[in-house]
Amino acid sequence: MRTETKVFGFWTLFFAVVAAIYAWFTYGHELAGTAALVVTALISGSLTCYLWWTGRKIDQRPEDDPHGEIDDVQGDYGYFAPHSIWPPLVALSASIAAFGVALGWWLVLLDLPIAAFAIIGWSFEHFRS
Numbered sequence: 001m002r003t004e005t006k007v008f009g010f011w012t013l014f015f016a017v018v019a020a021i022y023a024w025f026t027y028g029h030e031l032a033g034t035a036a037l038v039v040t041a042l043i044s045g046s047l048t049c050y051l052w053w054t055g056r057k058i059d060q061r062p063e064d065d066p067h068g069e070i071d072d073v074q075g076d077y078g079y080f081a082p083h084s085i086w087p088p089l090v091a092l093s094a095s096i097a098a099f100g101v102a103l104g105w106w107l108v109l110l111d112l113p114i115a116a117f118a119i120i121g122w123s124f125e126h127f128r129s
Contacts, residue, residue, distance in 0.1 A: 001055030002064045008048040015041035086122035093118050 019037035026033070062072035093115035100107030 001051050005051040012044040012048050089118040
């Protein structure tokens with residue numbers, strides 16, 4: 001958890017500094033951007049605190065050892081399908097839906113069967129009898 005804490009700590013500091021610079025250069029007149037950057041820094045800071053707090057309570061993982069080897073991690077990482085048509089089809093249907101929101105809701109309605117087919121196919125691709 002030490003690595004993740006450092007990464008999110010960096011982003012917390014980065015967004016806080018950028019928020020201060022942004023507020024300085026806009027003379028405090030543009031509040032939406034400043035508020036968005038401050039909220040982003042706060043969210044990143046809350047993740048940093050959570051990871052730091054959790055990292056203190058658990059033992060050091062093999063991923064946190066700078067001299068660790070790949071073989072130090074035990075067990076399987078999971079099963080990943082080597083060739084699957086479903087993720088690109090889900091992405092295609094999501095992009096059609098996004099265009100539908102921009103161009104017209106009729107396109108979203110035409111996309112619903114494609115999205116349902118792609119999501120069901122991806123969910124059940126390994127459940128063949």
